[in-house]
Amino acid sequence: MATQRDVARAAGVSLAVVSAVVNGTSHTRMRESTRTRVLQAMQQLGYQPNQTARSLRLNQTDMIAMILNKIDNPVYGPLRHGVYEAAAEHGATVLLGDAETMRFGSRFLTRLLSQGTVDGILIRGEGLLDDDVMAELRSHPKPILILEHAMDHPWIDVDDRRAGEIATRFLVNLSHRHIVFVGGLGYLSQQRYLGYQQAMDAVGLTPAPHLATGFGEQAGADGLRQAMQAATAPTAIVVNNIMSAVGVLAAARDLGIAIPDQLSVVGIHDVDLMQHLRPAVTAVRMPMYQLGRAGVEALYDLIAGRPSAGGVITDPEPELVIRDSATALTRIRD
Amino acid sequence: MATQRDVARAAGVSLAVVSAVVNGTSHTRMRESTRTRVLQAMQQLGYQPNQTARSLRLNQTDMIAMILNKIDNPVYGPLRHGVYEAAAEHGATVLLGDAETMRFGSRFLTRLLSQGTVDGILIRGEGLLDDDVMAELRSHPKPILILEHAMDHPWIDVDDRRAGEIATRFLVNLSHRHIVFVGGLGYLSQQRYLGYQQAMDAVGLTPAPHLATGFGEQAGADGLRQAMQAATAPTAIVVNNIMSAVGVLAAARDLGIAIPDQLSVVGIHDVDLMQHLRPAVTAVRMPMYQLGRAGVEALYDLIAGRPSAGGVITDPEPELVIRDSATALTRIRD
């Protein structure tokens, strides 16, 4: 493969000039005619710059890593999109990894830890990473930004507490009084439950305990079954994890509970799938795309040594998308 | 950050020895005591090898790219998993890209084309790439393997024709006679339609024309509506794209068609979601995980200059997963 040296030889100039043409450096100047001559030689030889050499010289790879806890979660679609887009604007490419496969000593981790692989790291799902893995990552010379609430790291996140509040208030306004929260594990669920509590407290209702059944479809089904065993069955449910909403719908059908007539359901996080389910699921849309973009910007602030604008994203706010799974309470179930 | 030179200095040895310790090279030998001394120095200084320098020297990055046409499609979950796993076994990391964002001149494409970025490329969704993008990729010095049928490239794929046949034959065996195929665009759908045709022909039934409505949930809904406008309504449907099955279920509900009592549905490709829908969707599971693994192996064959074992994966075969969306025909609808 052709190198700058070959191009230089073909164009009858020095290496420095070729490099300057490639990078548009102002330091080394040249006549316009020389520039086109070099350009032609590059074309003719099919020259492609060698990223590796460039990275070594500049100590910068134009690549960032993003680690997600459950990479398959459709919720991450827009997040990934935002990250890829913003990264491209910074001239960078994204190396995507899954927290689940990131065990101690795994190939991906070793790779990340070695120098000259990425310029920075974005992590969502810190809680799912082993402590020793996090410790290793912490020793990384390049900046790390956490895409959720973190104590000892720069972080940025969407407003989960607010989402729980919005979902719950919507149901309260539909006259529901027995509202349960089907949740998961970890800080995120806790925040959403907090929002649920606030909305309940605000109108003098007693919050039900947090039904933490985990993530995914099955967790939703389990959660609904548990909720229905209570002395007074709920008339409405806030579902922490959006994929759990699918399980709630399935379990409701299996139990002969009509949604929304007998039970209203509101999910947190919105994905395309929700509008195609029957009933279509009312959900709180989180600004994940913006989180992705903001995350990359904040990471590049850190990379440049600037102070990073972290914290909770309040613009845009979580937004309620009203569909068919929640309706006003018209009769009290016995 | 500590380099091999620093380690060498600290351990009182030469660069060569440090390199040999890091790589376990047999060429440069040393006393066991020297080795541990170097190891200690590495520990103390927190030495991490520099990937960039390594890649430059070895002309090999231990990174492969995978390009998918619709990265969000849950069907790709197991594929991605297989690829990541097999790549890790080869000591490599995976750079994941989306065909949709790979326009001419895009950051990701330029990056791929420049030397020293990846050792090889895996592509699924060649049909969705612009011709000029494919032309650029074709000029890439590193090997490219297509994860679907291809004419002028090494390729490997699952058996889509067979999947169409399996789905259709299952419905035929359930006594269905009016079976339609709701499909999409591109070679894959065509193959599956071919399988459908074969299964119909085999029992002397006339295949219905290919209802190509595209991909995704909406395409399924559109397909069902179109199918229902026929002079004699079908009693069963084979859905090409599994996410379209969600749309078929929704449209059926909207139209007041009971599944499976009035209409049987079988999807091609199986994803977790299917077992959580109501009715749970009967589907043909494709060996996508194995495709991922086999793809990586074939790519590394190419990288090593060995002949690559390509073609259609016949072991395991597509497998029918029977759930609740298809049932035996007991009465003829008018």
Place this chain on the structure above:
DNA sequence: CTATTTTGAATTAACGTTACGTCAACAAGG
């Protein structure tokens, strides 16, 4: 006791870039 082999290491030349420092040729100013 010398000749030969083995052991344990050190030197060094790349890999392809980029950026600093240098410098000849020419132009403009006094």
Place this chain on the structure above:
DNA sequence: CCTTGTTGACGTAACGTTAATTCAAAATAG
């Protein structure tokens, strides 16, 4: 005519690694 400045380029030293080559000292053979 000399001084100073500008233009257009060239040479070269890194960046951190690996592997080929070289070589002294120790061990073994004859």
